[in-house]
Amino acid sequence: MKQEEINDKGRRDFLKTAAIATIATTACGSLACSCSSKKAAVAEKVRLLSPDGEIVEIDSVYLNHHENMAVLSKHEQRMGIPGKKFVMVVDLARCKNARKCVTACQKWHYRPEETEWLTVKLMKDSDKAAPYWFPKQCFHCDNPPCVKVCPVNATFKRQDGLVLIDNERCIGCKFCMAACPYSTRVFNWSDPEIPFDIKDLPYSAETGVPARVGTVEKCDFCPDRAREGLLPPCVEACPNGVFYFGDENEDTVSNGDETLSFSQLIKDRSAYRFQEELGTKPRVYYLPPKDRQFPVERGYENLPDKLKARFKDVMEESHLLEKK
Amino acid sequence: MEENKKAINETEAVAMLHQFNEDLLPKKFGKIGKAWVALLCAVFLLGVYCYIIQLRRGLVITGMRDFVFWGIYISNFVFFVAISLVGSLVTAILYLLKVSWRAPLTRLSEIIAVAAIIFAGLIIIVDMGRPDRVVNMVLHGRIQSPIIWDVMVVSTYMVLSILLLYFPLLPGISFCRDHLKGIPKWQKRMYTILSLGWKNKPEQYKLVKKAITILSVMIIPVALCIHTVTSWLFASTYRPGWDSTNFGAYFVSGAFLVGSGGVVAGMYLLRRFNPSYEKYLTNTHFDRMGKLLVLLAVVYAYFSINEYLIPAYKMKGEEAHHLHELFTGYYAPMFWSVQFFGMILPIIVLLFKRGRRPFPMFIMAVLVIVCAWFKRYLIVIPSMSFLPVQEIPEAWKHYSPTLMEWAITGGSLAGALLVITFFIRYFPIISVWEVAEEKGVSTDIIYKHLHEGNEK
Numbered sequence: 001m002k003q004e005e006i007n008d009k010g011r012r013d014f015l016k017t018a019a020i021a022t023i024a025t026t027a028c029g030s031l032a033c034s035c036s037s038k039k040a041a042v043a044e045k046v047r048l049l050s051p052d053g054e055i056v057e058i059d060s061v062y063l064n065h066h067e068n069m070a071v072l073s074k075h076e077q078r079m080g081i082p083g084k085k086f087v088m089v090v091d092l093a094r095c096k097n098a099r100k101c102v103t104a105c106q107k108w109h110y111r112p113e114e115t116e117w118l119t120v121k122l123m124k125d126s127d128k129a130a131p132y133w134f135p136k137q138c139f140h141c142d143n144p145p146c147v148k149v150c151p152v153n154a155t156f157k158r159q160d161g162l163v164l165i166d167n168e169r170c171i172g173c174k175f176c177m178a179a180c181p182y183s184t185r186v187f188n189w190s191d192p193e194i195p196f197d198i199k200d201l202p203y204s205a206e207t208g209v210p211a212r213v214g215t216v217e218k219c220d221f222c223p224d225r226a227r228e229g230l231l232p233p234c235v236e237a238c239p240n241g242v243f244y245f246g247d248e249n250e251d252t253v254s255n256g257d258e259t260l261s262f263s264q265l266i267k268d269r270s271a272y273r274f275q276e277e278l279g280t281k282p283r284v285y286y287l288p289p290k291d292r293q294f295p296v297e298r299g300y301e302n303l304p305d306k307l308k309a310r311f312k313d314v315m316e317e318s319h320l321l322e323k324k
Numbered sequence: 325m326e327e328n329k330k331a332i333n334e335t336e337a338v339a340m341l342h343q344f345n346e347d348l349l350p351k352k353f354g355k356i357g358k359a360w361v362a363l364l365c366a367v368f369l370l371g372v373y374c375y376i377i378q379l380r381r382g383l384v385i386t387g388m389r390d391f392v393f394w395g396i397y398i399s400n401f402v403f404f405v406a407i408s409l410v411g412s413l414v415t416a417i418l419y420l421l422k423v424s425w426r427a428p429l430t431r432l433s434e435i436i437a438v439a440a441i442i443f444a445g446l447i448i449i450v451d452m453g454r455p456d457r458v459v460n461m462v463l464h465g466r467i468q469s470p471i472i473w474d475v476m477v478v479s480t481y482m483v484l485s486i487l488l489l490y491f492p493l494l495p496g497i498s499f500c501r502d503h504l505k506g507i508p509k510w511q512k513r514m515y516t517i518l519s520l521g522w523k524n525k526p527e528q529y530k531l532v533k534k535a536i537t538i539l540s541v542m543i544i545p546v547a548l549c550i551h552t553v554t555s556w557l558f559a560s561t562y563r564p565g566w567d568s569t570n571f572g573a574y575f576v577s578g579a580f581l582v583g584s585g586g587v588v589a590g591m592y593l594l595r596r597f598n599p600s601y602e603k604y605l606t607n608t609h610f611d612r613m614g615k616l617l618v619l620l621a622v623v624y625a626y627f628s629i630n631e632y633l634i635p636a637y638k639m640k641g642e643e644a645h646h647l648h649e650l651f652t653g654y655y656a657p658m659f660w661s662v663q664f665f666g667m668i669l670p671i672i673v674l675l676f677k678r679g680r681r682p683f684p685m686f687i688m689a690v691l692v693i694v695c696a697w698f699k700r701y702l703i704v705i706p707s708m709s710f711l712p713v714q715e716i717p718e719a720w721k722h723y724s725p726t727l728m729e730w731a732i733t734g735g736s737l738a739g740a741l742l743v744i745t746f747f748i749r750y751f752p753i754i755s756v757w758e759v760a761e762e763k764g765v766s767t768d769i770i771y772k773h774l775h776e777g778n779e780k
Contacts, residue, residue, distance in 0.1 A: 115390065121714045149560060151471035152457075152464040171460050172383075172453015174393045175471055178708075181562035187393060187453065190384035213382045214453025278562060310714040 077166070077205040080158030085248040086140070086221055087161065089265055091255075092289035094240040095120070095133040097299025099307075104237030105137075108222070110195055110209055115186040117219040118234050122296070122311040124318060131318050132289040133299050135242060137234070138163065138184045138219035139274065139282030146176035146185065155216070161248070161283050162221050164205045170215040177216060181278055185218045221245075231256060240293070248283075296320065337765045338773045344756045345499065345774075347600040350749055356597065361745060364738045371735010374728045375450060383453055385728045392708040392723035397451035399700040400733045403582070404444035404740065405478070405554045406575070406696065410583025411437025411485050412547035416540035425612050427758040428604040432594070433587045434489040435753070439743035441482045441550075447736045470556045477549040484543045491535045496752040498522035499775060511750065524775040529757075529767070551575045558703070564646035565707035568635075574627040578696065581620040581667075585692030588613050590744075592686035594753065604754050607682060614680030617688070621671045628667065646706060655706050658698055666695020 044060040097120050105111070105118040123134040140163045147157050154170040157163050177185045192211040201209060206223045222232035230236075235243040236256055246253030246262055253262045265271070271285040297320055300311060315321035353361065378385050388395045414433035418426040449455050465472050501515035522528060555575035558566035568574070591605045591613070635643050636651070650659045670688040673679035679688070709723050725733070747753065760770050 119714070145562065149469050149471070151466060151469040151475075152460040153466050154460075154464075169457070169460055169464060170454065171457045173451070173471055174453070175469070175557070177390070177393045178558075178563065178566075179561045183391065186390045188382070189386075189389065190382040216453075314714075 071202050072204055078156055080160030080162060084160035087246060087248040088284045089244040089253050090135055091242050091287040092132055093292050094242045095135060096294035097133040098239055100237040100239055101135060101234035104233035108233040110198060122314045124314050131296055131314050139284045140221060142281035143279060145179040145280060149175045149179040162223055164220055165217055166205045167212045167215040168203055172214040185216050187216050188213050334769055337769045341760055341773050344760060348752045348754045348756050350751055353749060364742045367738035368735050368742055371732045374731040387724050387726045387729055389720040391720050394704055395723060396725045396729055396733050397447055399704040401444050401447045402554055402700040403697050404440045405550055406579035407583050407586050408437040408440035409547050409551055409579040410587055412543045413580050415488055416543045419540050425609055427762040428754045429587055431753055431755050432590045435744050435747045436586050437485045438489050439740040441485055443736045443740040445478055450732060470560050473553045477546060477553050481546045481550045484539055484546055488539045491532050492755050494522045495757050526771045529771055548576055551579045563707045564642040570630045574631050577624045577627045581624045582693055582696035584617050584620055585689040588685050588689035592682055604759060610682045610685045611680045614674045614685055618671055618674045621667050625667055649706055655702060659702055662695045662699045665691045
């Protein structure tokens with residue numbers, strides 16, 4: 001409970017300005033507004049396009065934003081949020097494979113259990129080195145190999161740094177999956193089970209729902225949440241503040257607890273990017289697992305057997321687990 | 325050859341032409357032929373049935389999953405593209421080099437090329453998650469993507485190959501139109517439409533020859549392109565085993581080898597089931613093709629050494645993992661048998677004159693083709709499987725094609741064979757006028773007498 005409060009506070013600190021900007025953007029883009037008299041009056045007028053095609057001026061007090069109902073045009077989805085340059089920093093020293101990030105991500109995106117957009121791996125850099133937990137999502141590379149090879153421009157790079165997929169255009173050739181050196185992309189091999197409540201939502205490349213058979217999908221850095229001034233669910237859910245999400249232009253990143261200077265953080269903690277030598281220029285930075293807060297076994301012991309199987313090899317190799 | 329040409333006088337030549345027409349007209353199939361067609365149709369229809377199931381249920385019916393996301397559909401596509409290169413080798417390269425024994429082989433190699441490239445195009449659609457959106461490639465095509473390059477060159481090659489098959493066939497079709505007796509109405513009409521009013525005039529021949537020359541020159545770069553671009557689908561990624569600058573040349577050299585194997589197998593089967601072809605597809609032809617196969621296999625061996633041994637010398641990171649799987653790991657039995665039976669053994673056997681007789685040649689050709697298919701499997705699949713991964717279910721790390729996948733792939737192979745079979749059934753598979761020219765009959769006599777029916 002306490003954790004949540006802290007998260008909440010940090011979140012409010014961060015992206016406060018973005019929240020205000022977002023309300024205006026969403027309001028303009030959507031027709032979803034309803035009247036509400038509960039809110040305190042703010043003397044601000046917002047111009048809207050009414051369903052009849054007329055431009056009307058409404059007091060912003062009467063706007064009520066509905067989650068997931070903002071309809072962005074295809075063009076807006078492809079351009080990104082103006083002025084932003086999203087970036088993520090992952091503090092490997094704090095990760096204990098609590099997997100709250102994975103569950104939160106799966107839930108937010110209505111993912112089935114077996115395909116994870118965000119995964120936690122047990123990494124081991126060399127034979128004698130100690131293993132460490134390594135959360136891995138899409139790196140939203142600045143030189144994205146997946147975007148280069150897409151034959152129909154279904155996956156694209158936005159000006160806010162994100163690499164997204166338009167699953168209404170994707171032809172399912174899977175070339176982007178071949179091109180991605182990080183195996184971050186997943187494919188809808190069969191008709192995805194879509195919960196009733198999101199079945200009729202208009203599709204947006206920013207939310208990735210509803211999923212569609214025969215198309216590719218992946219971590220999207222949750223720009224729909226950023227538009228509302230919220231951190232991605234993985235960042236919010238992490239009990240240890242492993243993930244810092246923010247804006248490179250503003251030079252701030254936040255893990256919900258604390259908001260730091262991005263450039264200072266990566267300088268002080270000698271951040272690195274995964275497989276820098278590939279030249280893909282990821283937008284995710286890792287802080288090396290120095291002075292780890294948890295023993296690595298902590299992330300293994302309480303896992304269900306199915307998940308234990310994933311890491312057994314590395315655990316055995318590192319003599320953290322007796323070979324059977 | 326020169327002496328031969330002078331020795332043939334007009335009466336002999338005319339008799340020869342009549343003989344050619346007699347021998348080379350398409351004939352009705354016997355029992356074996358009908359059984360063969362029935363078998364192919366059954367396999368093909370089974371493939372179509374399974375594909376309909378795939379359309380309804382998605383690619384989940386295949387053995388592919390997030391880690392191994394390209395399977396035998398793609399390796400089969402690479403195989404089809406590879407074997408189709410032979411059309412350009414025999415019809416264009418040997419034609420421009422004025423190789424004297426090529427004429428009876430041209431049409432066979434060209435129909436192999438056409439059938440293969442058609443099914444290459446189809447099988448790649450089968451691999452797509454959303455075949456219903458194939459039109460997006462036109463609407464939203466991005467020139468930066470190697471897939472778009474592939475679509476462009478494969479379709480160009482398909483058109484050029486069909487033309488290169490069709491133009492030299494015109495005299496043959498018109499002969500069938502005028503002289504085939506007791507054929508159903510639709511067949512007659514088909515010949516009438518397809519012969520485009522061919523009248524066997526010298527000007528028409530001149531035009532056809534000109535067209536062949538132009539097409540031959542055009543098709544060579546396109547042929548190199550189709551397989552180079554196909555190799556780039558892999559080489560433009562970062563994966564171990566695919567990330568290779570040698571891939572284009574490696575693919576093209578392998579493609580010429582398997583295509584020539586296809587022609588040799590075709591030659592043998594034609595002779596076996598229609599002895600009258602033995603006069604045209606002689607032991608000399610087998611001997612020459614045998615030598616050509618050795619040359620192509622040696623070139624392929626050269627690029628294979630570049631492809632595997634140089635990375636193996638360094639044993640770099642993931643590449644080492646990949647090579648261990650191929651050399652000594654899970655794929656080792658397949659890898660070494662493919663290298664030995666598909667490349668080394670044919671080189672050894674075909675170096676000897678006795679090895680270049682039709683039957684041993686046929687065996688070698690079949691080995692080359694089968695090994696080439698599995699070689700493509702080894703090029704495509706191991707680069708994705710058996711890499712150290714943790715986040716996916718154990719079963720997803722390995723790939724084994726499902727029965728449905730095999731059925732669809734088998735259906736595509738049967739479909740290509742059906743195209744070739746039907747062609748042999750309804751069209752002269754050996755080009756009479758080209759063979760006559762090669763045998764030294766003067767063009768004037770050909771133009772004048774080729775079209776006479778044998779009843780005269």
